[in-house]
Amino acid sequence: MAVVIRMPAYRPPSARPSRPSLLSLLLTRLRDRSPGLAASLLGGAIAAGLGLGFFSVLVMALWVSSPYPDSGPGGALHLVAALWLLAHGVELVRSDTLSGAPAPVGVTPLLLLLLPALLLYRGAKDAVDAPDGDDADAPPPVRARTAWTGVVAGYLGVGGCAALYASGGELRPAWGWVAVCLPLLATAAAGAGVWTAYGRPREPLLRLAVVLPGPVRQLLTGRDTRVRWGTAFRASLAGVAVFFGGGTLLLAVSLVAHGDTAWASFLQLTEGWTGRFAVLLLCVSLIPNAAVWSASYAVGPGFALGAGHVVNPLAADPAPLLPPFPLLAAVPADGPGMPVNWLAGAVPVAAGLTMAWFVVGRAAGRRWSAGRTAGVMTLAALLCALLLAALAGLAGGPLGVAALSRFGPLWWQTGAATGAWLLAAGVPAALLLRFWRGLSLASFAAWLGFGKQKPGEEQSAEKPKSDATSAPAPTAVAALLSDQGDGDTFELYEALSLEPYEVLPSAPPPGAWEDEAARKARWAALREASEPSDRPDGS
Incomplete structure (x- = not known):
């Protein structure tokens, strides 16, 4: 019995079917499972690039127009990357000092912080690519998790490269701050953009509430929760706006009162128009910081001009020898506080009355009881205190070592004092406004005994x-x-x-x-x- 063995026909290498590589399989599977990921990564990288481009144009224009540049184009580009990181809240370390010891620079200009936050928010919102309500043939929007992950990953990739490049300059980033501030800002701003693109749904917030303790979860998910929290959040934003506006008003009044000193310090810093323009830009970018300092001054704790030198309405300690700077001319004179300084307490009172007006306006429409009105006002006061404490933490920081290790307000003192002011002024005002708005003319006459x-x-x-x-x-x-x-x-x-x-x-x-x-x-x-x-x- 013969056994026949069939051999496969020989094929040349060019005629054999090519086997897909492992990398191509992974990329294909990732593309099929997560459509829109590549566009989201590109959107995050573009958002970071636009921020770096803005700082590049600003710094390079000042460097080119400067008659005495201290370094070449490489030093200017290192400064661009360092300023971009500082705008995210990253603390920098200045290595070139007179003493030779590195000095930290941790005061974040709040006006510069808006730029990366807005770019991230817009990039994440565009990455979702949600169709309009009238366009039925448009493709479906990108999944929220995919868009958020892509934008954050693309932004952090460019941010990590910028931090590596900035580490070779005179202003070097502290890597601990890079690991915290960059991801925190990217995740928060991108999450807000994706959430807005999907119409601000309530379900993601409810999923986050599962990890909270029982009493807190009941407070967050109870009856009429969305209305109560929405009212409290809007009232807290109104309170922050009043604090910011009141702080700006205090700053402007003090600058006008010390106008000669501010102008002399402005002229003393530099002589050329390029340098004066740079000082003017620095002052403008620090105006929101000075407004937060003034708001902290109004609520009581004040701010520090160096370690152990606190300025508040009751007293102002003599500050150490500081360089001339126009905004520092607005600091009150040394010595005990005068009655004119105590007028700053009108700012938290105005904020409490404004928040009470917002809360009572919603309470009257929904016929809330006095207890619920007071509870929503209390929640709004706590939210406003948290927001102002966060702003105080960002507005201050170190500008050196020893006496310059503390500049600006202390965040927890500002938050605690703000909450106490708003609870003391806002809750009684909300109850009185509720009583007044619910009291008609006939019921008022009956209450007086004439009805x-x-x-x-x-x-x-x-x-x-x-x-x-x-x-x-x-x-x-x-x-x-x-x-x-x-x-x-x-x-x-x-x-x-x-x-x-x-x-x-x-x-x-x-x-x-x-x-x-x-x-x-x-x-x-x-x-x-x-x-x-x-x-x-x-x-």
């Missing part, structure tokens, strides 16, 4: 006669009976246990309508009202 008329008193002749055909049945009967003026009217009121001139209830007490005397009086009144009058005056 009732006793039986037997003659009714005023100027009272217009009620329309029995258009008024409801109980109101029409009461109006007809009130025009009779005889004793039958008051007998019916006594049978129904009512005061005169009040509206009859829709369901009278049992047995009242069955009373024979009441029934006769009622029909007699209706008959006389329906018959034409024989009086010459037609009444």
Whole structure:
């Protein structure tokens, strides 16, 4: 028995089918499972690139126009990367100092912080690519998790490269701050953009509430939760706006009062127009920081101009020798606080009244009780205190070592004082406003004791006669009976246990309508009202 073994036909290497590589399989699977990831990565990288481009144009323009540049183009580009990281809250370390010891630079210009936050927010919102409501043929939006992950990963990739490049310059980033601030800002701003693109849904917030303790979860997911938290959040934003506006007003008044000192310090810093323009840009970028410092001054804790040198409305410690700077000219003079300094306390009072107005406006529309109104106002006060504490933490920081290791307000003191002011001024104001708005003129007169008329008193002749055909049945009967003026009217009121001139209830007490005397009086009144009058005056 012969065994036949069939050998496969020989194929040249060019005719053999190519086997896909492992990398191509992974990329294909990733593309199929996460459509839109590449566009989201590109959107995050573009957002970071736009921020770096803005700082590059600004710094390079000042470097080119400067008559005495200290370094070449490489030093200017290192400064660009360092400033971009500083705008994210990253603390920098200055290595070139007179003492040779590295000095930290941790004061973040709040105006520069808005740029990366807005770019990330817009990039994440565009990465979702949600179709309009009228376009039915548009592709579906990118998944929220995919868009958020892609934007954050693309942004952090460019940010990591910028941090590596900045580490070779004179202003070097502290890697601990890079690992915290960059991801924190990227995740928060990108998450807000994706959440807005999807129409601000409530479900992601409820999923986050599962990890919270039971009492806190009940507070977050109770009845009427969205309205209460939305009202408290809007009121807290209004309070922060009042604090920021009040702080800016205090800063402007103090700068005007010390205008000569501020102008002299501005001219003393540099002589060329390029340097003065750079100082002016620095002052403008630090105005929000100075406004937060003034708000902290208004609530009580104040701010520090170096370690152990605190400035508040009650007293101002003598500050160490500081370089001339226009915004520092607005600092109050050394010594105990004067009554004019105590007027800064009007800022937290105005913030509490504004928040109470916002809360009561929603409470009146939804008929909230006094307890719920006070609870929402308390929640708004706590949210406003947290927001102002976060701003105080960002607005301050070190500018060196030893005496310059602390500059600006202390965040936890500012937050605690803000919460105390708002609770003391806002909660009673909310309750009083609720009482005032719910108090009509008639109820106010009744509360004073002028609203009732006793039986037997003659009714005023100027009272217009009620329309029995258009008024409801109980109101029409009461109006007809009130025009009779005889004793039958008051007998019916006594049978129904009512005061005169009040509206009859829709369901009278049992047995009242069955009373024979009441029934006769009622029909007699209706008959006389329906018959034409024989009086010459037609009444």
